[in-house]
Amino acid sequence: MAAVGGGGLPAYALRRLLLAVPVLFGVSVLVFAVLHLAPGDPAAIMLGAQATKEDIQRLHRDLGLDQPLVVQYFHWIGQVARGDLGRSIPLGRAVLPEVLLRFKATLLLTAGALTIAILLGLIAGIVSAVKQYSWLDRLSMGVAVTGVSLPVFWTGIMLIIVFSLQLRWFPSSGMSSPYGSSVSDVIWHLVLPAMTLGTASAAALARLTRSSVLEIIRQDYVRSARAKGLAERAVIARHVLKNAINPIITVLGVQVGFLLGGAILTETVFSWPGLGSMMVRAIQARDYPLVQGGVLLIATTFVVVNLVVDLLYAIFDPRIRYD
Amino acid sequence: MTDVMRMFRRSSAALFGLALVAVMAVLAVLAPWLAPRDPDAIDTARRLAPILTPGHPLGTDEFGRDLLSRLLYGARISLVVGLAATALAAVAGSLCGLLAGFVGRWVDQLIMRSIDTLMAFPYFLLAVAIIAALGPGLVNGMVAVAVVNIPFYGRIVRATVLAVKQTEYVESARALGVSELRLALTHVLRNCLAPVIVAVTLNIGGMITALAGLSFLGLGVQPPTSDWGSMLAASRQYLNVAPHVAALPGIAIFLTVLGFNLLGDGLRDALDPRLR
Numbered sequence: 001m002a003a004v005g006g007g008g009l010p011a012y013a014l015r016r017l018l019l020a021v022p023v024l025f026g027v028s029v030l031v032f033a034v035l036h037l038a039p040g041d042p043a044a045i046m047l048g049a050q051a052t053k054e055d056i057q058r059l060h061r062d063l064g065l066d067q068p069l070v071v072q073y074f075h076w077i078g079q080v081a082r083g084d085l086g087r088s089i090p091l092g093r094a095v096l097p098e099v100l101l102r103f104k105a106t107l108l109l110t111a112g113a114l115t116i117a118i119l120l121g122l123i124a125g126i127v128s129a130v131k132q133y134s135w136l137d138r139l140s141m142g143v144a145v146t147g148v149s150l151p152v153f154w155t156g157i158m159l160i161i162v163f164s165l166q167l168r169w170f171p172s173s174g175m176s177s178p179y180g181s182s183v184s185d186v187i188w189h190l191v192l193p194a195m196t197l198g199t200a201s202a203a204a205l206a207r208l209t210r211s212s213v214l215e216i217i218r219q220d221y222v223r224s225a226r227a228k229g230l231a232e233r234a235v236i237a238r239h240v241l242k243n244a245i246n247p248i249i250t251v252l253g254v255q256v257g258f259l260l261g262g263a264i265l266t267e268t269v270f271s272w273p274g275l276g277s278m279m280v281r282a283i284q285a286r287d288y289p290l291v292q293g294g295v296l297l298i299a300t301t302f303v304v305v306n307l308v309v310d311l312l313y314a315i316f317d318p319r320i321r322y323d
Numbered sequence: 324m325t326d327v328m329r330m331f332r333r334s335s336a337a338l339f340g341l342a343l344v345a346v347m348a349v350l351a352v353l354a355p356w357l358a359p360r361d362p363d364a365i366d367t368a369r370r371l372a373p374i375l376t377p378g379h380p381l382g383t384d385e386f387g388r389d390l391l392s393r394l395l396y397g398a399r400i401s402l403v404v405g406l407a408a409t410a411l412a413a414v415a416g417s418l419c420g421l422l423a424g425f426v427g428r429w430v431d432q433l434i435m436r437s438i439d440t441l442m443a444f445p446y447f448l449l450a451v452a453i454i455a456a457l458g459p460g461l462v463n464g465m466v467a468v469a470v471v472n473i474p475f476y477g478r479i480v481r482a483t484v485l486a487v488k489q490t491e492y493v494e495s496a497r498a499l500g501v502s503e504l505r506l507a508l509t510h511v512l513r514n515c516l517a518p519v520i521v522a523v524t525l526n527i528g529g530m531i532t533a534l535a536g537l538s539f540l541g542l543g544v545q546p547p548t549s550d551w552g553s554m555l556a557a558s559r560q561y562l563n564v565a566p567h568v569a570a571l572p573g574i575a576i577f578l579t580v581l582g583f584n585l586l587g588d589g590l591r592d593a594l595d596p597r598l599r
Contacts, residue, residue, distance in 0.1 A: 026440025030452070037456040145336075145588070149581035151532045153539045154555060154573030161566045261447030265536050269559075280540050283455045291455045299444045306443070 012314050020307050027303065028080070031296045032073050035063075035288045045286045046089055059089075080296070086289035088282075095293040099275060103297055105175055106274035109197065109266065110259045112190045116198030117205050117255060122248070124202070125209025129217060130236060140206060147203025152262050156196040156269035163192060173271035193270040197262050201255045205248075212247035216240045246317050253309035260298050330593035337589020343582025351398035358392035362549045371565040384554070384568050385561055394575050396549035401579060404465055404544075405531035411469035412530075413523050416476025417515065423477065424484025425507045435481070438474040446471055450533060454542045464543035468533045472526060479522050483515045517594055525587035528580035535576050551576050 035042050043059040044051065059065075063086075064072050079086070085095035124144065128137040164172035170192045171177075176185050216222065217240055225235045264276030271277065275294045282290040331337055350357065359380070366387030374382045381390040423434040441449065453467035487493060493510050497503075537543030538552025546553055551572040558569035 022436055023439050023443045026436065027443050030440065030444070034452055034456045039458065145584060146577075146581065149528060149532075149577055149584050151535055151539075151573060151576050151580070153536060153552075154569075154576065157555065157559065157562065157569050158573065161562055161569065165563055165566075257445040258447075259445075261445035261449075261451075264447055264451055265539065268540055279451060279455075280542070283451070283459070283542065288455070291452070295444075295448060295452045295455075298448055302445050303443050 009314060013311055016307060016310050016314075020303055023303055024300065027299045028077055028296070029073070031292050031299070032076055034292055034295065036069065036072075038288070041065075042286075042288055046288060085293040085296070088287050088290045090285050090287050091290070095289050098290065099278075099293040099297050102273060102275045102278050102294075105272060106260070106263050106267070106276060106298070108175075108186070108190065109193055109263055109272055109274055110256070112194030113197035113201060113259050113263075113266075114252075114256065116194055117201035117259070118252070120199070120202035121205025122209055124206040126213055126236070126241070128206065128210040129213035132214065137210075141210065144203040144206040147199050148207070150200060152196055152200050153265040153269050155199065156193070156266055159192050159196055160269070175273050193266050193272050196269070197259055197266045200262065201259055204258070205251060205255060208251045209244070209248055213240060213244045216244045219243075246313055249309055249312050249316065253306050256305045257302050260302055327593045331589050334589045334592065336585045337593075340582045340585025340587075340589060343578055344586055347398055347579045347582060348402060350395055351402045354392075354395040354399055358389070358395045360389040360392045362388060362392040362396040363547055364388060371561055371568065373565070374567050381571060382565070382567055385557060385565075390568065390571055393549040393554060394551070394571060397551045397554060397572065397575065398579070400461075400544060400548065400550045401531050401535065401576070404461065404534055405527055408465045408469045408534065409472070409523055409527050409530050411465070412472035412526070413476050413519060415469065416473040417480045417512075417519055419473060419477040420480025420482075421484055421507060421512060421515070424481040424488070425503070425511060431481075434477065438477050441471070442474045444471075447533060447536065450537060451540070451542065454537065459542040459545065461544045461548070464534055464537045467537070468530055471533075472530065475526065476519065476522060479518050480515045483518055484511050487511050487514045521587065521591045521594055524583060524590050528583035528587070531583070532576065532580055 038045065041056070043056050043063060043065055047055055047059060064075050067075070083096055085099065087093065088095055088098065091098065124140040128140045131137050160172045163169045171189050172192070175181070175189050177189075222235060222239050225239045226232070230238075263272075263274060264280065266272065267274045267277035268280055275298060279291055279294040281287075282294065359378070366383065369376070369379070369383050369387040370385055372379050372383040372387070374380070376382055379389050379391070381394065384390055384393065419434050419438070423431040444452070449471045450464075450467040453470055454463055457463040457466065488511065493506060496506055496510055534543055535550075535552035535555070538550050539556045541553070541556060544550035544553055546557070554572040555569060558565070558572070562569055
């Protein structure tokens with residue numbers, strides 16, 4: 001990361017926050033470009049083959065496509081700042097409430113997957129490192145490299161075949177049953193999609209946890225802790241994990257990005273009513289405002305997650321603040 | 324170099340990975356000779372035939388097309404598109420990294436801030452967003468996945484360049500009057516080769532998965548081309564009656580990606596002993 005001077009945590013937090021500004025600006029330019037890089041006339045594409053010349057001209061005016069690009073960008077970003085993400089033509093509705101509604105479903109799926117990833121990944125990684133070269137280590141690392149290589153969309157389909165079509169334990173699609181949605185019903189629907197998305201992430205997390213724990217275990221202070229007669233469990237908990245936590249937090253940040261991206265595939269497999277499945281349909285329908293809204297929301301979330309990760313990092317490792 | 328070879332050969336996982344990749348490559352190259360039938364030949368009388376059907380060793384899909392033939396031809400698409408996208412990302416990313424690290428100042432700032440912006444997007448989301456702009460298709464899918472991976476190579480090469488620039492032999496070459504361009508292209512770039520090769524082998528598996536994912540969503544390779552991702556997408560309608568139609572393309576993707584991942588892990592461990 002960028003060089004940071006002294007000043008402690010609040011100053012570091014402020015500097016890190018300021019660093020997020022150009023990134024968010026870049027994100028907004030790229031999201032803006034989604035519409036304007038499109039080959040052909042976006043208005044004509046959005047309205048479809050039956051549109052009249054007048055319709056196309058009206059949409060040109062509404063979208064401001066007749067203005068210079070810079071003017072269009074600032075007009076658009078001004079609207080976004082006021083919470084106006086435009087209108088979806090096929091849906092005939094404003095984009096913001098639509099994406100917010102679906103964002104909840106995506107967040108739920110991502111949170112479920114992250115929980116599975118942390119539980120499985122951290123435990124497997126720590127056990128592997130502590131029992132390096134044991135059969136347990138070999139087994140969990142074998143499973144991990146398999147997990148990393150499995151395409152999530154295929155894992156999802158296989159889980160549907162086994163647990164939904166054959167065993168009939170879990171539903172294969174949707175987020176709730178047609179007759180109302182209790183919390184337990186939603187969790188029941190969440191199990192397979194969260195497993196699908198979470199296991200791939202767990203595998204990556206297990207591998208990285210193992211290597212960062214291994215690095216710490218070889219440090220002199222761990223040897224000293226053992227030498228002074230501390231129980232192995234206490235050595236691992238107090239000396240190893242405490243110091244291995246930082247690389248793991250960084251990896252967790254990266255994994256959230258993987259999960260938010262992977263959610264697009266998982267939601268499609270399980271017809272989960274989130275942003276991902278919405279965007280895929282919107283791309284096919286050339287519904288640019290909806291695509292832009294979805295991409296902007298997910299990317300902004302990811303920027304915020306990375307910000308939080310960096311702050312956590314600075315809290316756990318004071319050296320970062322004074323680096 | 325012999326040390327590296329010895330290290331690599333000692334890892335049975337890496338050798339297994341190499342073997343998997345080699346088998347997939349041979350199957351892809353020999354697809355026209357190995358495939359029992361034309362992968363696009365429709366036979367509506369034999370729709371969704373099970374595995375071990377006479378004439379169709381792995382059964383048929385919803386149009387009665389031979390699955391083994393489609394899988395073999397699919398290997399060509401996956402490997403060629405995966406390799407091409409990786410090469411594109413590696414070349415573009417390395418150039419960015421070289422430029423940023425070597426020229427420095429505002430060029431470095433501009434390139435690194437652009438890379439930060441690309442990395443602000445979740446990996447797969449950015450690929451999908453690029454497809455949204457360019458439109459679905461094989462070439463656009465390749466470009467999308469390549470662009471997403473540019474930061475990966477850019478950062479590796481920039482870090483290597485910054486380290487190499489400080490070395491004495493580059494200093495002395497500069498003192499001898501070697502031009503900056505020649506310095507960059509010979510001394511500096513040569514040192515970036517090993518990390519980039521490792522990065523490429525670690526990266527190809529993810530590229531193939533991402534491209535199959537785009538095709539699965541209908542945003543990459545378009546039907547009727549034999550492609551593992553789109554085969555999987557089509558199979559979803561028949562999971563109840565013909566689960567093997569869904570299982571097989573996934574196994575093909577898995578084995579290929581596993582091969583590249585094991586190979587990449589082995590190469591990295593051999594070239595970077597600190598990680599062992």
